[in-house]
Amino acid sequence: MFRRFSRHIKEGFIGVGRHFGMAISSSASVTIALFLVGFFLVITYNLNLIAKDIEQSISLSALVDYNITSQTALDTLEKQILSIDGVKTVEFRSKDDEFTYYVEQYPDIREFNEYYRDQNPFHDAFLVGVEDGNELETVKNKIAAINGIASVHDGGSNTYLLINALEKVRIFGGVLVLALAVLAVYLIYNTISITIRARDTEIWIMKNVGAKNGYIRAPFLVEGIIIGVLGSLIPIGAMIALYLYAFNRSDGVILGVFNLVEPYPFLLYLCLALLGIGIIVGFIGSYLSVSRLLRNKR
Amino acid sequence: MIRLNKVSKKYKNGTHALYDITLNIKEGEFVYIIGATGSGKSTLIKLLDGEEVPTSGDVIVNKINVGKLKKSKVPMYRRNIGVVFQDYRLLPKKNTFENVAYAMEVIDTPTKVLRPRVREVIKMVELSDKSTSFPGQLSGGQQQRVAIARAIANKPKILIADEPTGNLDPKMSDDIISLFERINKEEGTTILIVTHDIQTVKNHPKRTIEIASGHVVRDLPEGLKDEDIPKDIEPDVYFEQTAKLRLDEEKKQEETEELKEENV
Numbered sequence A: 001m002f003r004r005f006s007r008h009i010k011e012g013f014i015g016v017g018r019h020f021g022m023a024i025s026s027s028a029s030v031t032i033a034l035f036l037v038g039f040f041l042v043i044t045y046n047l048n049l050i051a052k053d054i055e056q057s058i059s060l061s062a063l064v065d066y067n068i069t070s071q072t073a074l075d076t077l078e079k080q081i082l083s084i085d086g087v088k089t090v091e092f093r094s095k096d097d098e099f100t101y102y103v104e105q106y107p108d109i110r111e112f113n114e115y116y117r118d119q120n121p122f123h124d125a126f127l128v129g130v131e132d133g134n135e136l137e138t139v140k141n142k143i144a145a146i147n148g149i150a151s152v153h154d155g156g157s158n159t160y161l162l163i164n165a166l167e168k169v170r171i172f173g174g175v176l177v178l179a180l181a182v183l184a185v186y187l188i189y190n191t192i193s194i195t196i197r198a199r200d201t202e203i204w205i206m207k208n209v210g211a212k213n214g215y216i217r218a219p220f221l222v223e224g225i226i227i228g229v230l231g232s233l234i235p236i237g238a239m240i241a242l243y244l245y246a247f248n249r250s251d252g253v254i255l256g257v258f259n260l261v262e263p264y265p266f267l268l269y270l271c272l273a274l275l276g277i278g279i280i281v282g283f284i285g286s287y288l289s290v291s292r293l294l295r296n297k298r
Numbered sequence B: 001m002i003r004l005n006k007v008s009k010k011y012k013n014g015t016h017a018l019y020d021i022t023l024n025i026k027e028g029e030f031v032y033i034i035g036a037t038g039s040g041k042s043t044l045i046k047l048l049d050g051e052e053v054p055t056s057g058d059v060i061v062n063k064i065n066v067g068k069l070k071k072s073k074v075p076m077y078r079r080n081i082g083v084v085f086q087d088y089r090l091l092p093k094k095n096t097f098e099n100v101a102y103a104m105e106v107i108d109t110p111t112k113v114l115r116p117r118v119r120e121v122i123k124m125v126e127l128s129d130k131s132t133s134f135p136g137q138l139s140g141g142q143q144q145r146v147a148i149a150r151a152i153a154n155k156p157k158i159l160i161a162d163e164p165t166g167n168l169d170p171k172m173s174d175d176i177i178s179l180f181e182r183i184n185k186e187e188g189t190t191i192l193i194v195t196h197d198i199q200t201v202k203n204h205p206k207r208t209i210e211i212a213s214g215h216v217v218r219d220l221p222e223g224l225k226d227e228d229i230p231k232d233i234e235p236d237v238y239f240e241q242t243a244k245l246r247l248d249e250e251k252k253q254e255e256t257e258e259l260k261e262e263n264v
């Protein structure tokens, strides 16, 4: 069993050695793909952290019609809002509170303002916490449709823009990474196809004396995985070095307010992810290639 | 041991290679298969080793219905069959011993069993003194003997050879056929040889099956005799002629059948 295993590994390395140029160029494609994957993961991960910060502070304020004053009516409204999907918290603010809040923002003219408390122009209001920034718009519309709500306000359109932008970055990055992974799979597929052609006598013999398909397949899979792993080494090293440098240089804070993700354990996961992608890409590329060969002939 | 029951093979591209072949080959038999080029001999072999499946009919080997075999079972089935081809197919970077051993390694034979058996078959093909030679250092006949040693190393019940003497001169061809005879006798292996080489077939008379255009046209239990092949004609040319005759006959038959159908 062990002898057989080491045999496959050995054959895999021999395969890489035999077509070193090809192996290196497909490794290089894995390297490029993983570099971008790495950068992209770092950026999205950090953007996610920022987005969470922002989303946590996202809330809507729903103003109540002036003519609703009874406690029961207000309670019903609160329940209605709370029952909407995506609403996390609802907090009541009486128009008195609102007025106080307003007054306290301008301490210089407090006296002057207090004079008008009787003619308070504010509405009673609900402060609504939303679970997910993406749902802000729908939740807002739903609340506005409730009878007894005069209007709904949010922190402004900038919040939307930022959330939408983050979403777009995520989608674009995902597509880019996927495309690169497919390209790497394709290049590995080609490399392994060439190795296979170079070994067609061996394969012919193995098939003819009744070697199992798994046995025939194994060295090529090993070869594909070696290429994938080789391709992931440089991006892993580079990501560790660059991120640590950026983190230390900036003291973990960018643009003065946003925190960077702590290097540990984030970098560990990042490296494992890159290595894992390298292995998977190598495996898929060689698996497809060998399968085509084994499928053609019984 | 081998039974073909109304076997037809039509390739995906529409070529009809075999029609309605019914054959019986017993365990331990030694059989030649002859016929013009393109008559369907190699196709027959591919059906036997499970590389191709018959379009209709049954190929039964060792009580196994080869055409119905699941793909995953084909490797195990193939361990019953050794094959040898015209172009030896040796690994150039391995010596005689390693080439033969390779066939046993890849089916996980323990080293303890492997070494003595490799020596045994190399002795049987009379190459003991060439054990460490590489294919490039061997003559064509010697290379073919390495290929034969490799084919029998795993003790297959059936040994199939497609034009094993195609690249060899008459003397070497004779030796190779003698070797097959010895394997047949000593190991009890059933032997099937596809060949164009009429002279060799006549020197070692054995049951001979002739195929023309996908049909079995003759099955001679005593082997090919001089009177079976006209002297003043090249065997290949002769085969082609019989094939043509056969085709013409078929066409006539089809035409009469069509006529009958029209008349009905």
Ligand SMILES: Nc1ncnc2c1ncn2[C@@H]1O[C@H](COP(=O)(O)OP(=O)(O)OP(=O)(O)O)[C@@H](O)[C@H]1O
Pocket (backbone or CB within 6 Å): B011, B012, B013, B015, B016, B017, B035, B036, B037, B038, B039, B040, B041, B042, B043, B044
């Ligand atoms: N894989 C294939 N696909 C389509 N047609 C094929 C295939 N293999 C063989 N044929 C056709 O089937 C017919 C029989 O071929 P086969 O190889 O069995 O002939 P053969 O008797 O072995 O000839 P030769 O003596 O030249 O080796 C030929 O017409 C050939 O072109």
Ligand SMILES: [Mg+2]
Pocket (backbone or CB within 6 Å): B041, B042, B043, B162
């Ligand atoms: Mg042929």
